[in-house]
Amino acid sequence: MPRCGKRDDEGAHRTATCCHYGYGHRRLFAPDGGRRGANPRCNKATAASIFSPNIDARGGRIVKLMEEGALVAFNSAVDAVECAISLQEELARDQEELPSGERIVLRIGINLADVVIEGDDLLGDGVYVAARLEASAEPGGICIADAVHRQLGGKCRTAFLDGGEISLKNIARPVHVWHSGIRQ
Template sequence: MSNEHVERRLAAILAADVAGSCRLIGIDEEGTLAQLKALSKTLFDPKIAEHHGRIVKNTGDGALVEFASVVDAIRCADEIQRSMAEQNTDVPQDRRIEFRIGIHVGDIIIADDDIFGDGVNIAVRLEGIAEPGGVSISDDAHRQVRGKIGIDYDDMGPQVLKNIADPMRVWRVRTGPSFSPAKLTKPPIETALPLALPDKPSIAVLPFTNMSGDPEQDYFADGMVDDIITALSRFKALFVIARNSSFTYKGRAVDVKQIGRKLGVRYVLEGSVRKAANRVRITGQLVDAATGAHLWADRFDGGLGDVFDLQDQVTESVVGAIAPALEKAEIERAKRKPTESLDAYAIYLRGLARFYQLLAGK
């Protein structure tokens, strides 16, 4: 074991990145790079300095910043996102430069003027799940700032972060303008209402995230989702949201609870696809849209020698895995439902649960 001293300290870490940078550079390489350089000089760097942050390193289209105070980190992020929103007011959606920001407070390791450790990794993963123009913070960060600054937060519930062992509770910073009745452009009666849940289990399969860094692989991820939707639609006892509806969330950071309300579903299936050389890894997770709880998750590895065979294998595995998970979740839901409001389907599930108990000899 090495006796070399390792320098550690508690710090607030801000990770920032430009959403869709590859697409923007593809549209206008020189113009995008010039804009990023200008934003760094006129907005990002001055705000970091104003709030006593230290830019540890720039990552091309993003940055890693250390703060002594998480209050300073969140104030800085909020001001950056508000300024960017103002600058983007008259810019077409497909040409907007929008930052995603993640913030965590934790123990870090300092070496050669760089920082490492879980505190850094978590901040980077939080940035990855933030919506364009948004800020995601950890529960640890939220506890430190709660009630200290005039900023509101939305509870995103437990989230599975890449390479982080346990799900972490995440909060979304409300960076938009404060509500004012004068800003309403439509009467309140025209506000979209949540869709009513159908009588049978309902699910939306969201577009899988392409983690390969290669836009050409989008076809593979989209094809996987199409196959899963088709396979799930064969279950007569299952209500499946059409592709056109679920694909409106492609490329967007999502709030599963909000999707459940908007699409009128109890469950959401989301996942990702990552390609490296001739291998591909596909992950999937089933989430209860009402609670945000994860009901099932798995990953699948295979070769790209025959894309369609791999798609069939993954689709069969996903459908075979989530069907029992859905049934189990519906059984638990029926058992919690007051007896005076049980519908015929819930009664069936309660009977099914009792049947399984008898088979098990309980």
């Protein structure tokens, strides 16, 4: 599988990191497949089958699939955002007939940053910022850092609303954020 990002002389990579998380976290991505109150439709295998086609189509790769979501890397911020939009739209469309308690609803955070690839993992503040942006997204929405928004330059089919600078848990500096109008 190709690596995402461009290596510099120190081993860091410039990459758009995208964190996808289920709304309700462990309630949706329960390791028991939902036998203890989690959504029975959503487990790691289901999540991978939902994420993979959209991610693969845009040259991304799933770095890590966790009980509560996935860390995904892209070479392009535009591709990361287009993937997130497609994923949210597809989930909403495919689940409109389901009762709300059975829907898989994601929050997505996207950041553009230098990260370190260690084995099969991505490390660094950029990954943590993406995870915190996910927590700032509305259910069914996307929250992107200003660095990502600047890369879009009118190449995106969804408008993003300026959320201003916000403080993120365990991140020293405020981060300027933008929110999608997509909601479920």
